[in-house]
Amino acid sequence: MLSKRIIAVARGRNFLRPQQLQNASLILTRARVAQFHSSRLLQEETVKVPQMAESISEGTLKSWSKKEGDIVALDEEIATIETDKIDVSVNAPKAGKIVKLLASEEDTVTVGQDLFVIEPGEFEDESSGSSAPTESESKPPKESKEKDSTEPKDQQVDKELPKPPAPSASDKKADPVDPPKPKEQKTPKKEDKPAPVSKGEKSTPAPTPRAPGSRGETRVKMNRMRLRIAERLKQSQNAAASLTTFNEIDMSALVALRKKYKDSIKDEHDVKLGFMSFFARASVLALKEIPVANASIEGEEIVYRDYVDLSVAVATPKGLVTPVVRNAEGMSLIEIEKEVAALGKKARDGKLTLEDMSGGSFTISNGGVFGSLYGTPIINLPQAAVLGMHTIKDRAVVVDGQIVVRPIMIVALTYDHRLLDGREAVTFLVRLKEYLEDPAKMLLTA
Structure with missing residues (x-):
């Protein structure tokens, strides 16, 4: 019954009261948002490891150029796969947002393996930490503007919050006065007293002789x-x-x-x-x-x-x-x-x-x-x-x-x-x- 009335309103026949019309609009808006998000989920695309050459069937995922949540452009480099002959770049097949990375760096990946998931579309880059203000945030309400312009200045009300009143003299007297803190007396620390040394025992151990120069080793995996x-x-x-x-x-x-x-x-x-x-x-x-x-x-x-x-x-x-x-x-x-x-x-x-x-x-x-x-x-x-x-x-x-x-x-x-x-x-x-x-x-x- 409600849907028929909404259709009638769309055709110019006013069967709904203002409050009912507002509720109907809210329901339709939420339905559109839900449909939009569900369609976005259906559009998510899994990108696979590309075909590199006839003689190359696998490689090492050397590095990710992007991380989950990053916004990417069409053909922007997402990852680099190292083979025994060349480095292969994996690019974004379309503009969108990286939803999930399906492999880690230094993993061995094969041709046709799922590599990452991308959600196509135009997204706002959230990395800057700021977004464009909405219309309601950037512009004051119409009613306030009209009221300010029609009322005389002496009748306009200051919209700022009232400042708290200054404390009176009686309030000051009521505040208890903090008593002066007694001076702290320094007590000797136990660590300051030298530990007793038993007979025949040295107070400090002899330093261990160190080998000259550095003897560190570094192991690095050979690349392909x-x-x-x-x-x-x-x-x-x-x-x-x-x-x-x-x-x-x-x-x-x-x-x-x-x-x-x-x-x-x-x-x-x-x-x-x-x-x-x-x-x-x-x-x-x-x-x-x-x-x-x-x-x-x-x-x-x-x-x-x-x-x-x-x-x-x-x-x-x-x-x-x-x-x-x-x-x-x-x-x-x-x-x-x-x-x-x-x-x-x-x-x-x-x-x-x-x-x-x-x-x-x-x-x-x-x-x-x-x-x-x-x-x-x-x-x-x-x-x-x-x-x-x-x-x-x-x-x-x-x-x-x-x-x-x-x-x-x-x-x-x-x-x-x-x-x-x-x-x-x-x-x-x-x-x-x-x-x-x-x-x-x-x-x-x-």
Whole structure:
């Protein structure tokens, strides 16, 4: 019966008294709120651990970027999962509030596992501790305004609460006066008296001798990437017949060329001209002459490639990674520098993808940036060889019968002796030396 009357009121027929109309509105409002909250509960969504790659089925929940009750935007990062190859970010599928986290940090999580619950919608951020005032709080009642504006000033009533009356003289006399406190007498503490010492007993024990220096130990669990690196390097040592050959390169021409053009290239292309692009270009040309250094073993077959996917070793806080510059044989020096810089930034920011790291036919590792003088790099299987660059040092060398000082870099080529013979490995380094000591040759070689 009540619902019919409410409908009639909605149609403009006034069947309800004012009090009944107010009660009906309150009932309808509560019903809408209840329906809203129930629909919100139905909209809660459980987000699962995403598919990371075909070869990756689990990872370690490294960190939560948000906590329960936090308001998140669409695609905002919620968690980071560490795998043996890359770090995977789990983002919010929609804007809303994080209702519940279903895993703890350092837990092993598998693809498809429930990870967290999100309630979609627009929410007010409660972290600021303040909210916008409601209409009733920000504006005084209409009746008060009208009354104040119509009444004369001498008839308006001050709405502030009356102040309590000041105490009279009689009230003051009635208050009892606190008697003065007697001065506290200091009594000697028992601890102040020295304890009696029995005969033959020392008053203070002799100090225990301490070992010099710190002997603390810290145990840290190896992350998945470090475990994977250890596994791969040991696999390389066990599988490949590794051998390293060395040569030295006079860097005078390259140093002068870089000094001459680095500022103009920086202004025009917004990239820093380094030595990596020259070594990459020289390696590509040397690999054309020694194609087995760009090959790999698969079963009982040798796979030769007519392209060069160049793996560039980059050091990160979690370990060494080798993102790939694809089709380096068709790139200019500037294009190589840009690609290496972009991959290096992604590596340091932890944003490398599996596509960035998969494949690779030849590796260049630059330990010289850390001051390495010599080194024997380890082959990145299934590749056949890896080139190691080192720091540049001024050395006394003989040129045309004269002792002169030249900037010298020692380069190392570690190669798989199952594929490359010593002659081919040495020839590769000789060609590399020729191109880098006379960079014009690189321009004249197709």
